[in-house]
Amino acid sequence: VTRMLHIAARERVPRLWPTVFVDALRQIGEIEFAENGHALTEDERLSLIRGCRILLTGWGTMPVPAAIAGDPGELGYICHVTGEMRRVIPAEAIAAGIPVTNWGDAPATGVAEGAMALLLASLKDLRRHAHTKREGGWRLDDETSGGWIYGLNVGIYGCGAIGRRFVELLRPFGSTVRVYDPYVTDVPDGCLRVGSLDELFEESEAVVIHAGLSDETRKSVTAELLAKLPKFGVLINTARGGLVDQDALFAELESGRLRAGLDVLDPDSLPPGHPAREWDNLILTAHQVEREWPTDGGQPTRMLPMHEVCLDNIQRFLDGRALRFTMDSERYARST
Amino acid sequence: VTRMLHIAARERVPRLWPTVFVDALRQIGEIEFAENGHALTEDERLSLIRGCRILLTGWGTMPVPAAIAGDPGELGYICHVTGEMRRVIPAEAIAAGIPVTNWGDAPATGVAEGAMALLLASLKDLRRHAHTKREGGWRLDDETSGGWIYGLNVGIYGCGAIGRRFVELLRPFGSTVRVYDPYVTDVPDGCLRVGSLDELFEESEAVVIHAGLSDETRKSVTAELLAKLPKFGVLINTARGGLVDQDALFAELESGRLRAGLDVLDPDSLPPGHPAREWDNLILTAHQVEREWPTDGGQPTRMLPMHEVCLDNIQRFLDGRALRFTMDSERYARST
Numbered sequence: 001v002t003r004m005l006h007i008a009a010r011e012r013v014p015r016l017w018p019t020v021f022v023d024a025l026r027q028i029g030e031i032e033f034a035e036n037g038h039a040l041t042e043d044e045r046l047s048l049i050r051g052c053r054i055l056l057t058g059w060g061t062m063p064v065p066a067a068i069a070g071d072p073g074e075l076g077y078i079c080h081v082t083g084e085m086r087r088v089i090p091a092e093a094i095a096a097g098i099p100v101t102n103w104g105d106a107p108a109t110g111v112a113e114g115a116m117a118l119l120l121a122s123l124k125d126l127r128r129h130a131h132t133k134r135e136g137g138w139r140l141d142d143e144t145s146g147g148w149i150y151g152l153n154v155g156i157y158g159c160g161a162i163g164r165r166f167v168e169l170l171r172p173f174g175s176t177v178r179v180y181d182p183y184v185t186d187v188p189d190g191c192l193r194v195g196s197l198d199e200l201f202e203e204s205e206a207v208v209i210h211a212g213l214s215d216e217t218r219k220s221v222t223a224e225l226l227a228k229l230p231k232f233g234v235l236i237n238t239a240r241g242g243l244v245d246q247d248a249l250f251a252e253l254e255s256g257r258l259r260a261g262l263d264v265l266d267p268d269s270l271p272p273g274h275p276a277r278e279w280d281n282l283i284l285t286a287h288q289v290e291r292e293w294p295t296d297g298g299q300p301t302r303m304l305p306m307h308e309v310c311l312d313n314i315q316r317f318l319d320g321r322a323l324r325f326t327m328d329s330e331r332y333a334r335s336t
Numbered sequence: 337v338t339r340m341l342h343i344a345a346r347e348r349v350p351r352l353w354p355t356v357f358v359d360a361l362r363q364i365g366e367i368e369f370a371e372n373g374h375a376l377t378e379d380e381r382l383s384l385i386r387g388c389r390i391l392l393t394g395w396g397t398m399p400v401p402a403a404i405a406g407d408p409g410e411l412g413y414i415c416h417v418t419g420e421m422r423r424v425i426p427a428e429a430i431a432a433g434i435p436v437t438n439w440g441d442a443p444a445t446g447v448a449e450g451a452m453a454l455l456l457a458s459l460k461d462l463r464r465h466a467h468t469k470r471e472g473g474w475r476l477d478d479e480t481s482g483g484w485i486y487g488l489n490v491g492i493y494g495c496g497a498i499g500r501r502f503v504e505l506l507r508p509f510g511s512t513v514r515v516y517d518p519y520v521t522d523v524p525d526g527c528l529r530v531g532s533l534d535e536l537f538e539e540s541e542a543v544v545i546h547a548g549l550s551d552e553t554r555k556s557v558t559a560e561l562l563a564k565l566p567k568f569g570v571l572i573n574t575a576r577g578g579l580v581d582q583d584a585l586f587a588e589l590e591s592g593r594l595r596a597g598l599d600v601l602d603p604d605s606l607p608p609g610h611p612a613r614e615w616d617n618l619i620l621t622a623h624q625v626e627r628e629w630p631t632d633g634g635q636p637t638r639m640l641p642m643h644e645v646c647l648d649n650i651q652r653f654l655d656g657r658a659l660r661f662t663m664d665s666e667r668y669a670r671s672t
Contacts, residue, residue, distance in 0.1 A: 109486050113509065117456035123629075124453045127466050129621050136608035139622045146627035150445050151638045168508045173449065205629070232630050272472035285465050286475045291482035293459075293541070294568050302487045 002029030002318060003074070005052035006061065007037040007045060013060035014298035016081055021307040028314060029053075037062035049075055054314060057089065058082040064089055069096035077317045081310050083107065085327065086335060094329050101313050104325030105161035106305035107290075112165035114289030115208055115238045118261025119154075121283050122234045123147035123206070125259075128280040147205075147232065149173035155204030157197065157221070158211030158239065159184050166210060167191060178203055181211070201225040206234035213240040223248035226258065234259045238289060241266030253282050263289040338365030338654060339410070341388035342397065343373040343381060349396035350634035352417055357643040364650060365389075373398035385411055390650060393425065394418040400425055405432035413653045417646050419443065421663065422671060430665050437649050440661030441497035442641035443626070448501035450625030451544055451574045454597025455490075457619050458570045459483035459542070461595075464616040483541075483568065485509035491540030493533065493557070494547030494575065495520050502546060503527060514539055517547070537561040542570035549576040559584035562594065570595045574625060577602030589618050599625040 004025060006012070012033060025031045034040070034048060042065045049055055049064065050073025057064065058081035068075065069092035078089060080102040094100055121127070125145040132140060152175040156163050159181040167177060167188045179187040180200040187193045194200050197220060201207060207229065211217050221244040226235070237244060241264040252258040253276065261283040269286065270277055277284070293301055313323050327335075340361060342348070348369060361367045370376070370384060378401045385391055385400065386409025393400065394417035404411065405428035414425060416438040430436055457463070461481040468476060488511045492499050495517040503524045506513060515523040516536040523529045530536050533556060537543060543565065547553050557580040562571070573580060577600040588594040589612065597619040605622065606613055613620070629637055639647075649659050663671075 109510070110484055113456070113484055113486060114460065117460045117462065120449070120453035121457045121462050124450065124621065124625055124627075126453065126457050126462060126619060126621070129624075130463050130466060130619065133606070133613040133620050133622075136613070138605045140624055145630060146624075147629040148446060148449055150449060150641070152629070171508060172504045174445070269474045270469070277469040277472070283462060283466065284469050285460065285462070286469075288465075288476055288482075289460055291460075293483040293488070294481060305486070 002054065003052045004029055004031040004054045004056060004314075005034065005048060006031070006056040006058075007034045007040075007048065008060055009036075009038050009062050010060070011035055013058070015295070015300060016058050016060070018300040018303060018307065021303050021311075024303070024307075024311055025314075028311075028318070031056075042067070049073070053077070054079055054317065056081055056310070057085070061088055063087065064093060066090040066092040069093050069098070072096070072098055077101075077314075077323075079310055079313055079317075080327075081306055084335065086332070089327075089332075091329065091332060094327055094332050099317070099323055100327045101309075101323050101325045102327060103306040103309050105165070106309045108161040108165040109305040110290035110292065111162050111238050112169055112210075114263060114285070115162075115166055115210070115236050115261075116169050117289060118236045118238065118263065118283055118285065119149065119206060119208060119234065122236065122259045122261045122281075123149065123152075125280070127283050131280050147234070149175050151175065153178070153203055153205045155180065155194075155200040155207040156191070157181075157200060157207055157209045157243075159187055159191075160210065160212070162239075163210035164188055166208060197221075197225055198228070201228040204233075205230055206236065208236040209239045209243055211239055211243055213242050218242050219245045221245060221249070223251075226252050229258055231257055232259060233257075234261070236261045238263040240264055241268070250276055253279055256281060261285075263287055338390065339388045340365055340367040340390045340392060340650075341370065341384060342367070342392040342394075343370040343376075343384065344396055345372075345374050345398050346396070347371055349394070351631070351636060352394050352396070354636040354639060354643065357639050357647075360639070360643075360647055361650075364647075364654070367392075378403075385409070389413070390415055390653065392417055392646070393421070397424055399423065400429060402426040402428040405429050405434070408432070408434055413437075413650075413659075415646055415649055415653075416663075417642055420671065422668070425663075425668075427665065427668060430663055430668050435653070435659055436663045437645075437659050437661045438663060439642040439645050441501070442645045444497040444501040445641040446626035446628065447498050447574050448505055448546075450599060450621070451498075451502055451546070451572050451597075452505050453625060454572045454574065454599065454619055454621065455485065455542060455544060455570065458572065458595045458597045458617075459485065459488075461616070463619050467616050481568075483570070485511050487511065489514070489539055489541045491516065491530075491536040491543040492527070493517075493536060493543055493545045493579075495523055495527075496546065496548070498575075499546035500524055502544060533557075533561055534564070537564040540569075541566055542572065544572040545575045545579055547575055547579055549578050554578050555581045557581060557585070559587075562588050565594055567593055568595060569593075570597070572597045574599040576600055577604070586612055589615055592617060597621075599623055 078100045156179045177191045259281040263285045414436045492515045513527045595617045599621045
């Protein structure tokens with residue numbers, strides 16, 4: 001029987017351990033949860049870890065002692081259920097060849113779905129609808145609203161895991177998809193690749209940002225680019241606020257020419273009383289658009305993509321197949 | 337060269353004739369637009385119609401004289417670009433074997449997309465977000481909001497053209513889809529068929545209504561069914577308001593237990609001052625959720641699905657292939 005172990009620093013983090021996930025692990029083997037790991041000595045923790053075949057780590061876990069590299073005992077695989085791992089997994093374990101994986105592209109699911117919600121809500125003017133009903137009106141003026149994804153020219157700025165997931169969601173709607181990403185070797189089937197942000201904004205009616213933030217991309221969505229979008233054009237940003245010249249965007253929104261759905265801003269929020277809080281053509285979601293179904297005391301009522309990735313990788317390990325999202329020393333050194 | 341004709345009662349209805357559609361027709365043959373058809377005698381109209389190969393009808397067109405049935409001249413096909421046709425096309429033309437088609441399932445595209453917008457906006461609590469930002473708050477409380485389609489149990493009530501289109505849009509999100517429709521012989525691939533509305537509401541976290549209104553379906557979404565949905569469960573209705581026991585639904589919304597997105601109500605709108613106009617867990621779109629991109633003086637800036645259906649059918653007619661959405665005498669007699 002496969003022995004699995006998780007050492008929580010104090011209590012298990014509820015979000016990481018929905019019942020349905022724990023039940024699925026129990027179908028695979030034995031899973032031991034050690035709580036209050038902070039009260040264990042390093043030797044006690046090493047002894048526990050050396051006695052298991054698979055160690056599960058993630059939020060709220062105790063760091064793995066570096067000494068595991070020299071003598072892993074029974075340990076064959078460290079499955080990090082979440083993303084960032086430098087405070088938990090020692091570089092020595094990776095250098096020693098113990099396979100270590102993380103959640104890989106799992107977070108893309110929620111972010112891409114959130115971006116789709118913002119795109120549809122912007123096109124259908126849902127905030128303007130709410131305002132109109134609240135104020136005693138009913139129908140919206142024919143000339144100031146509407147839009148379908150069907151037939152729309154959609155531009156994707158950044159085509160990593162999230163951008164690709166977004167393109168999958170977009171596919172059955174029947175739009176024309178253009179992609180700008182100088183860092184990828186290919187774009188998804190059926191998408192048109194463009195060579196510059198100029199071209200992307202020139203040809204698109206809605207631009208969805210899925211790029212990373214770096215010195216090259218900071219404020220890369222400029223006033224000049226925004227001016228290329230047509231009247232009622234839409235900008236969606238669920239990536240990082242710093243990618244956009246926010247003053248320029250807000251000027252376009254205040255004039256009513258563009259529409260936007262923004263999960264992220266730069267800085268993170270708007271001060272109370274800021275006029276943009278009231279604009280009907282701006283949907284703001286306070287970096288919460290990717291949130292899952294209300295939890296039961298913090299515990300998800302279902303498996304999340306990170307749990308699916310974890311279960312898939314454990315099965316791969318047991319079958320002797322290649323793992324997904326394996327960490328190597330070079331990536332580990334670059335990660336934050 | 338193929339001669340095509342449209343006789344407008346007065347001016348052409350802009351929504352029916354976007355430039356890109358007219359240009360596509362001109363690629364196929366000659367298209368004549370006769371305006372102020374109301375000023376023509378019946379004989380003048382008959383003479384015009386007998387001289388064309390394909391007659392295009394739709395909103396704002398002059399009725400086709402019944403005498404066309406006895407002597408159609410060159411006329412080989414009547415392509416009705418929109419839906420309802422009894423005030424325009426005489427039963428005699430259909431009985432005489434002149435092929436007549438309408439827009440078929442074209443309206444499903446916009447309605448299904450609208451339903452998806454409402455489902456996502458309800459799950460992400462976009463109206464509550466707008467309210468919170470307006471009032472000077474920022475983040476939403478963790479325990480009262482959120483939801484992904486990924487992993488969600490979605491129930492589809494009614495699986496005709498719109499329900500099927502909705503299922504296509506839903507597919508890449510990765511939900512579990514249950515379908516209730518006693519009138520269809522099969523359900524789309526990958527969907528679970530359930531035998532009753534009881535079962536649909538018992539097993540679903542979100543129910544999306546795509547059923548028709550009839551004596552059997554009127555108020556078929558009862559208080560008892562709504563009570564089966566879990567806390568924060570979602571009801572979406574873009575079909576007909578009369579399908580739902582609205583008092584029961586409003587009681588569930590007022591208590592905050594459920595969430596809803598409603599494009600249709602019974603009756604059509606809420607009086608000014610009705611409390612439901614202010615509920616953050618209710619998104620209302622005044623039967624406008626299917627509206628396309630803002631028009632240029634009433635003229636769409638792109639082709640709509642009805643134009644695609646029309647072009648496809650004209651090409652089929654010219655190629656001698658079977659037409660889609662052909663009207664026969666029996667369906668015509670039943671249509672409204």
